[in-house]
Amino acid sequence: MATVPTMTKVIVVVGAGIVGVASAIWLRRAGHDVTLIDKGAPGMGASYGNAGLLAQWAVVPVTTPKLWRDAPRYLMDPNSPLFVKWGHVPRMLPWLAQYMRNATDKRTRQIVSSLSPLLLDAVDQHRSLIQGTSVENWVRDSKMTFVYRNRAGFDADAYGWRMKAIVGMTPTVITGDVVQEIEPILSADHRCIAVLEGQGHVTDPGKYVASLAQYFETLGGRVVCAEVRDLQKGPDGQIICVQTDQDHFDCDAAVITAGIWSKELTRKLGLRIPLEAERGYHVIFENPTETPYNPMMMVDGKFGVNAMDMGLRCAGTVELGDHHTGPSTAPIALLKKHAAAAFPRMSFSGTQEWMGFRPSTPDSMPLIGELGSSGIFVGFGHQHIGLTAGPKTGRILAQMISGQHPNIDLSTFDPARFSR
Numbered sequence: 001m002a003t004v005p006t007m008t009k010v011i012v013v014v015g016a017g018i019v020g021v022a023s024a025i026w027l028r029r030a031g032h033d034v035t036l037i038d039k040g041a042p043g044m045g046a047s048y049g050n051a052g053l054l055a056q057w058a059v060v061p062v063t064t065p066k067l068w069r070d071a072p073r074y075l076m077d078p079n080s081p082l083f084v085k086w087g088h089v090p091r092m093l094p095w096l097a098q099y100m101r102n103a104t105d106k107r108t109r110q111i112v113s114s115l116s117p118l119l120l121d122a123v124d125q126h127r128s129l130i131q132g133t134s135v136e137n138w139v140r141d142s143k144m145t146f147v148y149r150n151r152a153g154f155d156a157d158a159y160g161w162r163m164k165a166i167v168g169m170t171p172t173v174i175t176g177d178v179v180q181e182i183e184p185i186l187s188a189d190h191r192c193i194a195v196l197e198g199q200g201h202v203t204d205p206g207k208y209v210a211s212l213a214q215y216f217e218t219l220g221g222r223v224v225c226a227e228v229r230d231l232q233k234g235p236d237g238q239i240i241c242v243q244t245d246q247d248h249f250d251c252d253a254a255v256i257t258a259g260i261w262s263k264e265l266t267r268k269l270g271l272r273i274p275l276e277a278e279r280g281y282h283v284i285f286e287n288p289t290e291t292p293y294n295p296m297m298m299v300d301g302k303f304g305v306n307a308m309d310m311g312l313r314c315a316g317t318v319e320l321g322d323h324h325t326g327p328s329t330a331p332i333a334l335l336k337k338h339a340a341a342a343f344p345r346m347s348f349s350g351t352q353e354w355m356g357f358r359p360s361t362p363d364s365m366p367l368i369g370e371l372g373s374s375g376i377f378v379g380f381g382h383q384h385i386g387l388t389a390g391p392k393t394g395r396i397l398a399q400m401i402s403g404q405h406p407n408i409d410l411s412t413f414d415p416a417r418f419s420r
């Protein structure tokens with residue numbers, strides 16, 4: 001067992017996705033007595049099936065001013081990456097209204113400036129989390145390739161690139177036949193790529209998180225499989241215990257890192273946080289005959305492409321809907337169709353398909369911090385960037401709970417911002 005400082009507080013972390021596992025590790029490293037509770041196995045929520053991109057570049061929210069023009073077009077086009085579970089729309093309307101209100105130039109710039117400190121050092125944050133563990137070789141340095149049909153497609157994306165340039169990210173743009181020399185997997189229809197240096201990716205996100213949970217146990221942390229039903233406060237409003245379907249766990253502090261399911265848990269605490277599921281899908285092409293040299297983002301189809309241990313994973317699309325119903329067939333069919341067109345020479349032995357829930361707030365920013373002075377901390381709402389930002393979020397939460405002051409402006413992640 002590795003040596004850690006003397007324990008100080010008894011802490012329960014609810015939810016063992018990337019955010020919860022990272023929080024638990026940093027809390028344990030700070031010397032606390034930490035129990036990590038998940039209703040299933042660690043790493044089986046959204047953290048399981050994402051594209052595995054350490055997306056330091058993903059500082060620009062989906063809600064740019066362009067969304068006002070793109071959204072109606074997406075809704076009309078059966079080949080667009082946006083799907084809607086229409087039956088859920090009436091319940092989602094307040095969230096959608098707030099979401100669209102953020103699609104202005106002013107708000108986009110504010111969100112870019114808020115998300116940047118959470119994302120820009122993500123690869124280093126993952127390395128700090130895994131240093132000296134057996135999962136070290138699952139985090140890889142890489143470039144990131146954004147794939148367009150032609151230069152005009154890249155130019156049409158100028159707003160997003162201008163926003164990225166504000167935080168120092170300017171790509172190398174390559175056009176013409178040389179595109180296929182750099183990434184031979186791509187069809188000849190793709191004549192333009194924009195390449196960012198200094199990025200990273202994970203080769204099996206689900207196993208990565210599960211292995212981090214095992215590492216947490218080697219530090220003396222406990223992992224418990226139980227469903228958390230409630231968080232109980234004492235007469236002074238301070239957390240006293242976490243109740244599960246099996247047992248209750250007395251604690252000095254609790255951390256809610258339950259992804260989309262944080263919505264129900266915080267509702268039990270009397271909060272109505274606007275959190276909705278952006279349902280996303282992946283297809284894994286097993287034993288592919290070709291893979292890209294670097295992870296890619298297919299900009300038209302809005303999906304990431306990442307060569308992983310289990311095959312070539314294509315992950316993306318957004319389906320607005322709830323987190324209580326099962327997968328739809330159309331997003332999977334579309335991913336397969338786009339992949340067949342983009343990688344026409346690739347053959348494979350079979351496919352695996354998956355759907356998961358991005359936990360999304362209308363302002364595209366997670367909630368990180370304490371609920372009042374209750375000793376209940378939250379770290380959820382990481383939408384498209386949870387794998388990337390999970391380790392830093394966990395580190396920030398551990399610092400806050402340990403009475404330190406994280407070196408980052410947390411005001412825009414304030415969990416109380418939706419109650420004002």
Ligand SMILES: Cc1cc2nc3c(=O)[nH]c(=O)nc-3n(C[C@H](O)[C@H](O)[C@H](O)COP(=O)(O)OP(=O)(O)OC[C@H]3O[C@@H](n4cnc5c(N)ncnc54)[C@H](O)[C@@H]3O)c2cc1C
Nearest residue numbers: 015017019039045046047050051053228259280386387388
């Ligand atoms: C298709 C797709 C592609 C994506 N690609 C990327 C990418 O390339 N890069 C990136 O950074 N992000 C990506 N994301 C987003 C990322 O996956 C999520 O933001 C991130 O995984 C959220 O992590 P989390 O720890 O908050 O939640 P989760 O991973 O969902 O974990 C929550 C955990 O809480 C547990 N839980 C819930 N309720 C309870 C309860 N009552 N009691 C006990 N346990 C409970 C669940 O079982 C689960 O294990 C993608 C998402 C999707 C869907």
